[in-house]
Amino acid sequence: MVATPVQRNVESASARYAASFDKGHLALPPSKKYLVLTCMDARIDPAQAFGIELGDAHVIRNAGASAVDALRSVIISQQLLGTEEIVLVKHTGCGMLTFKNADAYQIVRERLGEAAHAELQERKLDFLPFPELEKAVADDVDFLKQSRLVPDSIAISGWVYEVETGQTRRVV
């Protein structure tokens, strides 16, 4: 296999990381019994910004830190792996604030063609954008609190990470 620069970087990073790795004993269930749900945004390092040590917590990341999109993973985390708390963090400057579903559908049609656009329609794919950041945090926390699949015993907090300052502040 010919390696791209990105793939060569994974290989060299892995060699460095493994050389001083001493955490091979960690158990599968998160030791601090919580999960963090945040955005895939390249400017977020959850371990550093939110204080997660290796083995502490599940970290779920998707476009926009969507709780709807994360539900499958949340259920597995809680019901199969024993987590009891959710820390949900969206962030300033999120790409999900910049478009609507119709825009994304149109971009896919223009760039990938009619067959790709038809597949979006078949899948009824909702890109889950949101127009207002703090309201989206509150709405997602509400969604989790209302879901019968997330028991009332689970503590849920909602936060905003500021990509400009590196700070994380609580919203709900």
Place this chain on the structure above:
Amino acid sequence: MVATPVQRNVESASARYAASFDKGHLALPPSKKYLVLTCMDARIDPAQAFGIELGDAHVIRNAGASAVDALRSVIISQQLLGTEEIVLVKHTGCGMLTFKNADAYQIVRERLGEAAHAELQERKLDFLPFPELEKAVADDVDFLKQSRLVPDSIAISGWVYEVETGQTRRVV
């Protein structure tokens, strides 16, 4: 709001991180134009293990590093934010190797009751477990390569991270 120990930890980690933060200038699109898709497992630190500097790459994480589950985020990453390569990493000791959909449905019924179980059925929720690790990596890479929503120009590689050794090795 009364803070749990986990919430207090986010606050203190944030204060430390923000105090020395100097990356407020980073742009929204990932500077190295790739995305990493990996598992939510608590034993994985993608930035360290896979060599991702802040701002380099999108990081998508879900239960099992499922490409099917990640499709919405993958399309946004590529079509709206310009990424051109996918690094997909599953890992040894994954929880998704340990159960089947019927098991998860039964656990939800026992622990959360009939209403929760009915909601799983309404949503037709597929937990996307897999019985064999390296085959699951290859299957997910194939799913992405076959999808009309992922153009042929996107480079896709599949890897296994070893939670025992800290090493990441290429599968496909």
